[in-house]
Amino acid sequence: xxxxxxxxxxxxxxxxxxxxxxxxxxxxxxxxxxxxxxxxxxxxxxxxxxxxxxxxxxxxxxxxxxxxxxxxxxxxxxxxxxxxxxxxxxxxxxxxxxxxxxxxxxxxxxxxxxxxxxxxxxxxxxxxxxxxxxxxxxxxxxxxxxxxxxxxxxxxxxxxxxxxxxxxxxxxxxxxxxxxxxxxxxxxxxxxxxxxxxxxxxxxxxxxxxxxxxxxxxxxxxxxxxxxxxxxxxxxxxxxxxxxxxxxxxxxxxxxxxxxxxxxxxxxxxxxxxxxxxxxxxxxxxxxxxxxxxxxxxxxxxxxxxxxxxxxxxxxxxxxx
Amino acid sequence: xxxxxxxxxxxxxxxxxxxxxxxxxxxxxxxxxxxxxxxxxxxxxxxxxxxxxxxxxxxxxxxxxxxxxxxxxxxxxxxxxxxxxxxxxxxxxxxxxxxxxxxxxxxxxxxxxxxxxxxxxxxxxxxxxxxxxxxxxxxxxxxxxxxxxxxxxxxxxxxxxxxxxxxxxxxxxxxxxxxxxxxxxxxxxxxxxxxxxxxxxxxxxxxxxxxxxxxxxxxxxxxxxxxxxxxxxxxxxxxxxxxxxxxxxxxxxxxxxxxxxxxxxxxxxxxxxxxxxxxxxxxxxxxxxxxxxxxxxxxxxxxxxxxxxxxxxxxxxxxxxxxxxxxxxxxxx
Numbered sequence: 001x002x003x004x005x006x007x008x009x010x011x012x013x014x015x016x017x018x019x020x021x022x023x024x025x026x027x028x029x030x031x032x033x034x035x036x037x038x039x040x041x042x043x044x045x046x047x048x049x050x051x052x053x054x055x056x057x058x059x060x061x062x063x064x065x066x067x068x069x070x071x072x073x074x075x076x077x078x079x080x081x082x083x084x085x086x087x088x089x090x091x092x093x094x095x096x097x098x099x100x101x102x103x104x105x106x107x108x109x110x111x112x113x114x115x116x117x118x119x120x121x122x123x124x125x126x127x128x129x130x131x132x133x134x135x136x137x138x139x140x141x142x143x144x145x146x147x148x149x150x151x152x153x154x155x156x157x158x159x160x161x162x163x164x165x166x167x168x169x170x171x172x173x174x175x176x177x178x179x180x181x182x183x184x185x186x187x188x189x190x191x192x193x194x195x196x197x198x199x200x201x202x203x204x205x206x207x208x209x210x211x212x213x214x215x216x217x218x219x220x221x222x223x224x225x226x227x228x229x230x231x232x233x234x235x236x237x238x239x240x241x242x243x244x245x246x247x248x249x250x251x252x253x254x255x256x257x258x259x260x261x262x263x264x265x266x267x268x269x270x271x272x273x274x275x276x277x278x279x280x281x282x283x284x285x286x287x288x289x290x291x292x293x294x295x296x297x298x299x300x301x302x303x304x305x306x307x308x309x310x311x312x313x314x315x316x317x318x319x320x321x
Numbered sequence: 322x323x324x325x326x327x328x329x330x331x332x333x334x335x336x337x338x339x340x341x342x343x344x345x346x347x348x349x350x351x352x353x354x355x356x357x358x359x360x361x362x363x364x365x366x367x368x369x370x371x372x373x374x375x376x377x378x379x380x381x382x383x384x385x386x387x388x389x390x391x392x393x394x395x396x397x398x399x400x401x402x403x404x405x406x407x408x409x410x411x412x413x414x415x416x417x418x419x420x421x422x423x424x425x426x427x428x429x430x431x432x433x434x435x436x437x438x439x440x441x442x443x444x445x446x447x448x449x450x451x452x453x454x455x456x457x458x459x460x461x462x463x464x465x466x467x468x469x470x471x472x473x474x475x476x477x478x479x480x481x482x483x484x485x486x487x488x489x490x491x492x493x494x495x496x497x498x499x500x501x502x503x504x505x506x507x508x509x510x511x512x513x514x515x516x517x518x519x520x521x522x523x524x525x526x527x528x529x530x531x532x533x534x535x536x537x538x539x540x541x542x543x544x545x546x547x548x549x550x551x552x553x554x555x556x557x558x559x560x561x562x563x564x565x566x567x568x569x570x571x572x573x574x575x576x577x578x579x580x581x582x583x584x585x586x587x588x589x590x591x592x593x594x595x596x597x598x599x600x601x602x603x604x605x606x607x608x609x610x611x612x613x614x615x616x617x618x619x620x621x622x623x624x625x626x627x628x629x630x631x632x633x634x635x636x637x638x639x640x641x642x643x644x645x646x647x648x649x650x651x652x653x654x
Contacts, residue, residue, distance in 0.1 A: 031427075144381060144402075145381070145382075210422065211417065211419060211422040211423045212422060212423050212424055212425045212426075214378055214417070214423075215415075215417050215423040215424070215485070215488075216425070216433075216436070217378060217406075217409065218376055218378060218409055218410070218413075218414070218415040218417075218489075219409060219410035219414075219436070219437045219440075219488055219489070219491075220406050220407060220408070220409035220410030220411060220437070220440055220441060221410070221436055221437070221440055222406065222440065223406075225436070225440075229425075229428060229432070229436070230425050230428065233425075233427045233428065234425065234426065234427055
């Protein structure tokens with residue numbers, strides 16, 4: 001075979017290989033494609049890495065902590081009068097806090113509590129926000145005149161929530177229900193409801209006039225089915241992105257409420273916001289006790305934000321190649 | 322006996338602070354079972370609005386629909402939404418222009434096809450999936466089992482349109498409305514799709530309303546043709562006489578503006594001057610008058626009537642006699 005013929009053959013084989021690869025990729029949904037884009041994005045990798053570490057620590061960490069996080073065993077080493085709080089050592093990696101507890105153990109268990117609080121608060125906001133927004137959007141898009149009236153009523157309620165400054169709303173809720181961990185979670189959940197509701201409603205209304213909705217209508221598909229199987233999946237992307245970003249703000253909000261003294265009234269249960277507030281009393285001579293939880297909050301929030309932004313990019317059809 | 326009898330259909334769009342827009346203005350036509358009727362015209366002449374009005378897909382707000390559309394003893398235009406929803410997909414099918422945007426991007430093709438079957442034919446999911454496979458096979462999609470699991474963006478344009486057609490004919494509707502089904506496709510695929518539609522119509526005895534701007538499409542397909550201009554039918558005739566002796570200057574212009582292979586190179590094309598926007602309201606004479614080269618005094622005095630036997634036209638100064646137009650289009654069949 002000539003040199004040229006060989007090269008041609010190689011090229012053909014290469015092409016066949018490539019098309020085989022492409023053929024293997026069939027059956028992919030938009031979501032999977034978005035995931036593929038996400039994997040190529042360094043921002044997403046960094047964000048996901050941070051979060052993976054955080055989640056691993058939060059879930060597995062508490063089983064391996066060296067000491068009980070509530071044990072004030074080393075209170076003898078702390079001298080309030082002389083302002084002595086032992087710093088990091090081989091025995092206590094992050095030192096001892098002002099109540100004689102192991103700071104490292106508290107940080108790890110605190111990660112778990114912080115993650116739990118953030119996730120549950122976001123879930124509350126997501127569920128109720130999507131119920132409100134989904135109902136509203138479907139009613140406006142498909143329900144005709146009565147639907148628009150229903151949408152109007154629901155949205156005015158959401159506007160009321162939105163009109164109040166979020167922290168003030170959260171503080172009011174906590175004051176009414178009394179400070180406790182569940183209350184803080186509920187308060188933070190409530191203040192993110194309007195964001196999700198507005199977002200899903202807007203997204204659904206935009207989809208409701210899409211051509212495939214008209215096409216589905218022309219096939220006699222029922223309105224409920226159009227809303228659930230056609231409009232909703234197409235409107236979900238911005239909501240999912242927002243949920244990731246909200247996880248970051250929820251953790252910060254919870255920390256903020258705890259910092260204001262509206263969090264868990266039992267300071268022995270470690271949660272990063274509570275720890276931060278607690279450390280304030282001894283901030284002058286042991287700033288590290290505030291720095292560790294603060295760093296924890298910042299890094300985690302950064303992780304969620306980076307991943308959220310990367311997801312927004314990956315799911316945005318306009319940025320798609 | 323016609324299956325669908327549209328009489329004096331008119332659609333007016335109203336908007337506060339603006340003048341009403343008469344998109345469709347007294348359109349009448351009939352379709353019998355197994356018959357193909359073409360509705361032809363430029364963009365904005367009211368073709369698609371006619372289709373949407375018949376399907377009851379126009380928004381309720383700001384739209385006034387008048388006239389009758391008799392189907393099976395019912396007036397489609399007067400039915401409530403609940404009954405319409407039941408008819409749509411089962412008795413009335415519609416095929417849309419842009420197959421990509423008419424398919425839901427995040428739902429697999431199979432699910433979109435089975436949706437119709439479970440809705441109207443009460444099939445269980447597994448039976449519907451088998452039926453969907455047969456349907457895709459019938460519209461000529463190769464390897465239908467695999468395609469069922471795929472998403473619209475993974476199909477080629479022609480296959481997408483075939484999938485849409487499969488959905489529209491899933492319940493063997495008696496009336497099928499095709500709104501420019503080939504516009505988004507390239508020519509070779511166009512021919513395949515038209516052939517498919519023709520087959521389906523002949524096999525099932527479906528009445529097909531073919532909406533298009535492409536005279537080549539109607540020449541090869543339709544039994545009767547209605548030419549629409551500014552919401553009114555300006556010429557209505559069986560296929561052969563329409564192409565052989567177009568009487569309305571607009572039809573003649575449309576035919577004349579098709580580029581011809583046998584014309585001398587360098588010879589200018591013959592567009593109709595102006596655009597649909599340069600129109601006179603029909604109330605003040607012929608809407609086509611500003612663009613017509615045969616315009617005379619009487620044209621702008623009163624609205625011309627649609628007159629004549631089987632070959633009807635709406636013109637006071639019609640072109641009579643043989644066409645210089647492209648009869649060769651007829652040979653495409």
